[in-house]
Amino acid sequence: MVKKIKWANSYLWLVFILLYLPIFFLIVYSFNSGDVMQGWEGFSFKHYAELFADTRIIEIVVSTLLIALLSSLIASVIGTAGALYIYNLKYALAKNIFLSLNNILLVSPDVIIGASFLILFTVMGFALGFTSVLLSHIAFSIPIVVLMVLPRLQEMNQSLVAAAKDLGANNWQMLSRVILPVISPGILAGFFMAFTYSLDDFAVTFFVTGNGFTTLSVEIYSRARQGVSLEINALSAMMFMVSLLLVLAYYMITTRTGKNKKRGTRLVLPASEGL
Numbered sequence: 001m002v003k004k005i006k007w008a009n010s011y012l013w014l015v016f017i018l019l020y021l022p023i024f025f026l027i028v029y030s031f032n033s034g035d036v037m038q039g040w041e042g043f044s045f046k047h048y049a050e051l052f053a054d055t056r057i058i059e060i061v062v063s064t065l066l067i068a069l070l071s072s073l074i075a076s077v078i079g080t081a082g083a084l085y086i087y088n089l090k091y092a093l094a095k096n097i098f099l100s101l102n103n104i105l106l107v108s109p110d111v112i113i114g115a116s117f118l119i120l121f122t123v124m125g126f127a128l129g130f131t132s133v134l135l136s137h138i139a140f141s142i143p144i145v146v147l148m149v150l151p152r153l154q155e156m157n158q159s160l161v162a163a164a165k166d167l168g169a170n171n172w173q174m175l176s177r178v179i180l181p182v183i184s185p186g187i188l189a190g191f192f193m194a195f196t197y198s199l200d201d202f203a204v205t206f207f208v209t210g211n212g213f214t215t216l217s218v219e220i221y222s223r224a225r226q227g228v229s230l231e232i233n234a235l236s237a238m239m240f241m242v243s244l245l246l247v248l249a250y251y252m253i254t255t256r257t258g259k260n261k262k263r264g265t266r267l268v269l270p271a272s273e274g275l
Contacts, residue, residue, distance in 0.1 A: 026233050026240075030230060030237045031043050032233075034230070047229075050231050051231050057219065061216055068195050069195065071194065072191050072195040073191070074138050075145050075190075076190055079145025079146045079148075079149060079190055082142065082145075082146050084149075086102075087154070099150075102147070105142075105143040109203075110140075113203075117132070117208050128213075133209055133213065133215065141194035144194050145193075145194055148186045148190035148193060150186075156182050156183065160178050192250045200217055202217040216239070
């Protein structure tokens, strides 16, 4: 048993090394004073200085963050509403159909989704640009939110809803004071997942961008075709740090929420026992 655990730990460490070693080299070489990744020439911040002096890339970063934030917020609202609708369906067949349609979007290749949106926007005569990218990101983010929120609804204690109804709460009061607080961790997880998916999406965005508007992933791809510059390393290193901060923020929020729930449970239990 001990040998199996050691082998499992060794395998886990090997996987982590293979995953993070390229990122480590990317970050290290972003501080290289040379212009290419063909040898270490000394420590320097010049590529970060070039990055912040590049007004075009700064505008693209702001646009990418704006697209990710707006799409994840709108997708969180629509996805939560969709999860509530699927959960409240009475017929199992209808529920399975909607779940299957939702899962199909999750497993469909991004190239197919991007090409489909391109055809749709072209047929409708819709100009490609900020709005087309935003709509596309909302569309592929909604199934992610549904997938995060629906298990929380299924785990919810139905006695809470029944108690709210017995106390005379209307539908809005039940939703805002009972259901949403219970499923808020799922909504938060869906928001962060949608944000990260939107932030690094390339395939869908590549099809629906146009009229001078682009996102970070498409811009990096365009620049990499002309030759890998260490300015891209600096930009990628900063985006990795942003992703890491998002993960830490999500971990801190969920940990704090869990602690608050435990404290609330401890405060309620003695009173209930006394009754």
